[in-house]
Amino acid sequence: MIKIALLGCGNIGEFIANAVYRGIIHCKLVKVFDKDKNRSKDFLKDVNLDFEVVDNIDDLIEGVDLVVEAASQEAVTEYALRILESGKSLMIMSVGALADNRLFRDMKKAAMKRNVKIYIPSGGIVGVDGLNAASLATIDSVEITTRKNPKTLGVDVKEETVIFKGAALDGVRKFPKSVNVAATLGIAGVGLDGTLLRIVADPKVDKNIHEVHVKGxxxxxxxxxxxxxxxxxxxxxxIAALSAIALLKKLTNVVHIGT
Ligand SMILES: NC(=O)c1ccc[n+]([C@@H]2O[C@H](COP(=O)([O-])OP(=O)(O)OC[C@H]3O[C@@H](n4cnc5c(N)ncnc54)[C@H](O)[C@@H]3O)[C@@H](O)[C@H]2O)c1
Incomplete structure (x- = not known):
């Protein structure tokens, strides 16, 4: 059974741990770490899961096969390389951190050297499977429009407003908690600099809407x-949390559906 460690005991972390508890994924949750000790201390304390709460990254890495990051872009920047260089695979939710080309290049080098993997779930978008296949031929354009309630985006507008239009590379830095999907799309396709991102603040919507268009x-x-x-x-x-769980499930599944 794959031994996993959770970096981040928030919303996604809790979904994943619950999926382990309910036997949806056949992984063993061994350790958890959160910079907010209150979060990790009380993490799933009502559930009978036998994991260790640690307070630093080195203890988190020790004795596990895979670290699941569900924390923040800063956590990826700070810890990703150390995790991979220690010979542990890494699943990343805060994908926007990979807008740092040098970091991502060093991470891929470390993963190859230690023969471990970097996993990036589809997160909140659909179409990554199609883009993976399509990018084996020439892609002309990749565009994503993300539409969310202004409150979710942390802006104060009274009517539908385009608050960002430009390269995903810049958008994921400006809105690090809202458009990680644009980074995922960039990595799967033509790069973050070539992926066009629009972010629309729309008081009329109560869902997080992502429209992806790919031409090639x-x-x-x-x-x-x-x-x-x-x-x-x-x-x-x-669905972003479900997507992480689905990818963890895929690691141990006998049948793999989809590219
Ligand atoms: N790829 C996607 O499609 C996608 C979708 C949704 C969310 N996300 C990203 O996934 C991450 C987790 O989302 P969430 O909803 O669980 O967030 P959350 O705020 O509910 O939980 C994050 C937890 O990580 C902890 N944390 C943050 N930085 C840390 C660090 N440097 N070291 C240790 N712990 C740290 C926080 O204290 C918090 O408890 C966020 O970065 C979010 O933007 C990605």
């Missing part, structure tokens, strides 16, 4: 995800 030699596709926000953290769509 294969033809074109458009996908629209209208995601319900998590109750614990409205910035995070529930």
């Amino acid at each position: 030699d294969f033809g074109e596709f458009t996908t629209i995800a209208k995601n319900l926000p998590s109750t614990q953290n409205p910035k995070t769509s529930w």
Whole structure:
């Protein structure tokens, strides 16, 4: 059984731990770490899961196969390389951190050297499977429009307003908690600098909506995800947590469906 450690005991971390508890994923949760000790101390204390709460990254890494990051872009920047260089695989939710080209390049080098993997779940978007396949031929354009309630985006506008239009590379830095999906799309396709991101603050919507459009030699596709926000953290769509769980499940599944 794969031994996993959780970096981040928030909303997504809790979903993942619960999926382990309910036997949905056949992994053993061995350790958890959160910079907020109150979060890790009380993490799933009502559930009978035998994991250790640690207070630093070195203890988290020790004795596990895979670290699941569900914390923040800063956590990826601070710890990703150390995790991979220690010979542990890493699943990343705060994908926007990989806008740092040098960091991502060093992470890939470390993963190759230690023969471990970097896993990036699809998160809140649909279409990553299609883009993976399509990018084996020429891609002409990759665009994503993210539409959220202004409160979720932390802006104060009274009517539908485009608050960002530009390269995903810049957008994920400006809105580090809201558009990690744009980084995922960039990595799967033509890069973060070549992926066009629009962020729309729309007081009329109560869902996190991501519309993806890809054009290339294969033809074109458009996908629209209208995601319900998590109750614990409205910035995070529930399906993003489910996507992490689905990828963990895939690691141990006999049958693999989808690219
Ligand atoms: N890839 C995607 O599609 C996608 C979708 C939703 C959310 N996310 C990202 O996933 C991450 C987790 O989301 P969430 O809803 O669980 O957030 P959350 O705020 O509910 O939980 C994050 C937890 O991580 C802890 N943390 C933050 N930085 C840390 C650090 N440097 N070291 C240790 N602990 C740290 C926080 O104290 C908190 O308890 C966020 O960065 C979020 O933006 C990605």
